[in-house]
Amino acid sequence: MMRERELQKLRSVARDCLAKHLYSSAIFFADKLVTAGSGLAQDVYLQAQALYQGRQHRRALHLLRTHRLLSAHPRFRYLAAKCLEETKEWEECLAVLGDCEIDEHGNYQMNEDQEVEYCDQDGEDREINIAAALCLLRGRAFEALENRSRALRWYKAALKVDPYCYEAFEHLIDNHMLSSDEEAHLLSSLKFDSQDRWLSLLYSCQSKKYGQVSLIESKLAELEREPHETQLEEQAGCSLKDNTDVLACRADLFYHRGEFQLCYEVTKSLLEKDPYHLKSMPLHLGAALELGRKNELFLRAHNLVQEYPQKAIAWFAVGCYYYCIRQFDHARRYFCKATSLDVSFAPAWLGFGNAYAAQDESDQAMAAYRTAARLFAGCHLPALCIGMEYLRTNNLNLAQQARPKPFFMQARSICPTDPLVYNELGVMAFRNKDYEGAARWLRKSLSFVPPRLTDAWEPTVVNLAHTLRKLKLYTEAITMYEKALALSPRGASTCAALGFTYHLQGNTGIAIEYYHKALGLKPDDTFTAEMLTVALISASDQALLDTRNFPF
Known part of the structure; x- marks a missing residue:
């Protein structure tokens, strides 16, 4: 038998091998320690840890069971369950963890042996x-x-x-x-x-x-x-x-406000500082996709596939690149691969559905969105996308009569402050010719948007302008169209709609100016061309009438 001094030396060596990631060495010395030390619980735990770190999970589990330590202390049971987690034996993992209760407030009922491990949280060594x-x-x-x-x-x-x-x-x-x-x-x-x-x-x-x-x-x-900037305790x-997680939070805030350029700038600087900060990568890819940065998407996707071929984010990046260049067949193939690698990666499921929707394959898009709705119950986007797909295919009845509640209302109940939800409710009301309801929803949508509007919210402003025009509130409609043009000056359809509103007001001259501007941006717009012809005829008739009434 070894003396205690020699045993302590072996323990120190085994622990140091674990700290230095020399797992085979740690297993070797810990095995000798267990034999020489007559199987002390602490030594068995050290060997089991070494086996676990060395990815010999079944051997570690066998060791703990052989020495009958699963019921000795929670940490032994936890390590055994971790071994079963690695081997994907989930039912047995739960059996090893044992039956425990959660009260009606969601609090875990700890046993006495579990409280032993609960360290002093006010001390320096917080565990x-x-x-x-x-x-x-x-x-x-x-x-x-x-x-x-x-x-x-x-x-x-x-x-x-x-x-x-x-x-x-x-x-x-x-x-x-x-x-x-x-x-x-x-x-x-x-x-x-x-x-x-x-x-x-x-x-x-x-x-x-x-x-x-x-x-x-x-x-x-x-x-x-x-x-030093505050004295408050x-x-x-x-x-x-400059902490990367805090920067990622700020980028996420910009993304949800529709400020994609700011989001892109923050995530780009973050990734220059930490190129492998994967938590911020979906935000960076999403912002780059919104901005049409196909070169950035290509480079990020290429690097991610080289570095992380087994992670969903790598193939999601490839899907984003193909989506950006409008090769939707390839995009959905790589989004699908991302979901197969990680079923809980929400962006890939939404991208998968969007790629199908972009090709008018509504049934497959719906299947992807419904899977996302089932997997991510706390996310409102799948229900919102289902409603939007029904609107796109003009299935208004299905969009409004879903059970237990319409899809847009489901999205609203999950996230009652997303402007996009109210925009889609406004579009649906507009399609149903409920223009007052549409105006109400669209105004509410804009109330949740930051005062400094970005071009991401231009469609909502235009939708409200269309609705006001239908309500014959021409002055307000013109104000909204002008606000939309300030956000997106090259909006041909907005110029045409603004011209049409002036035309309805009887301001034919201004209407003609905007019709010309719209056709300059989009020459093949038949509606604008027809309305320009009508306006020119009306203007010439009015000019002729004015000439006849002039007293020569």
Whole structure:
């Protein structure tokens, strides 16, 4: 038998090998340690950790079971369950984790043995509560088994046990498991320490942002503020200025406000600083797609496929490039590949549906959107896209009579502050000739848009102008058309509509000017050409009438 001094030396060597990622060496020394030390629980755990890190998952599980340690302490049970997670044996993983309860408030009921591992959170050595890790692993197992309702409960329980369990928060946010109201309620229920305000702020900034523009901006400003700039104890306490996650939050805010150029600039600078910050990559690709930056999309896609061929984001980038150059067959093929690699990657499902819709393949587009709606219950975009597809194919009855509620109303109930939802409600009312209702929805849409309008909101302004023209409110309609032209000066259809409105008012001369401008931008517009002819005839008739009445 080895002396205690020699055993301690072996423990130190094995731990150092793990720290240096020398897993074979760690396994070798830990194995000798277990044999020489008569199988002490701490030594068995060290060997099991080495086996797990060395990807010998079944051997690690066998070791823990052989020494009957699964019921000795939560950390042994957790490591055994992690081994089963790696081998995708989800049912057995849940069996090893054991039966536990969540009360009606979503709080996890900890046992006494689990509380042993709950370290002093006010001390310098802050550790994640083992109970939170157990809840997280249960959530992952239920999500893999497609029991998303139970997965949701366990992720929420993990966060409530320990707000530092970021992976649980990441699953809830990235997989769109909660609506915006549910996210806000969950964050308000978390018990952050006073010195953890920065974490509370960052969680808030990473959640859904519709209708919270000024609030999110103030929180981002607080996160970026230097400590000497404020004397208030409740402030963030540390500056996260130029932190990549904070920059990604700001880019996300710009994207949801329709400020794609600003979003693109922020994500580009972020990726220059950290080229492998994959969390910001969907935002960067989305902004580049909106701006038509096909060269940027090509280069990003090429690099991502080289670096991460097994990640969904790489093939999503390829799909975005082909979508940008309007090769929709190729786009949907790569979006499909992205969804096969990661079924929970929401942007790929939406891109998949959009690529089908761009080719008028409505049934396949609907299938993709419905799958997204099932997988991402907290995301309003799939229901919104389904409603938009029904509008595009002129199926107004299906768009309005869906059960349990119409698709646009479903989207509204999930995210009641997205301007695009109200724009589509306004379009549907317009199609139904309910012009007063359309005007009401479109005005509400613009009320949720930041005061500094960008060209992304030009269609909504034009839609409202069309509606006002139908209501014969010509002066207001002209104001909205002019606002739309300020946002997008080369809008041929807007020029034609503005000319038509002046024509209806009887201002034939101004109408002719705008008809000419519209035809200069789009010479093959038959409607504008016909209306220009009518206006010219009307103007000549009026001129002839004026000449006849002139007293020579």
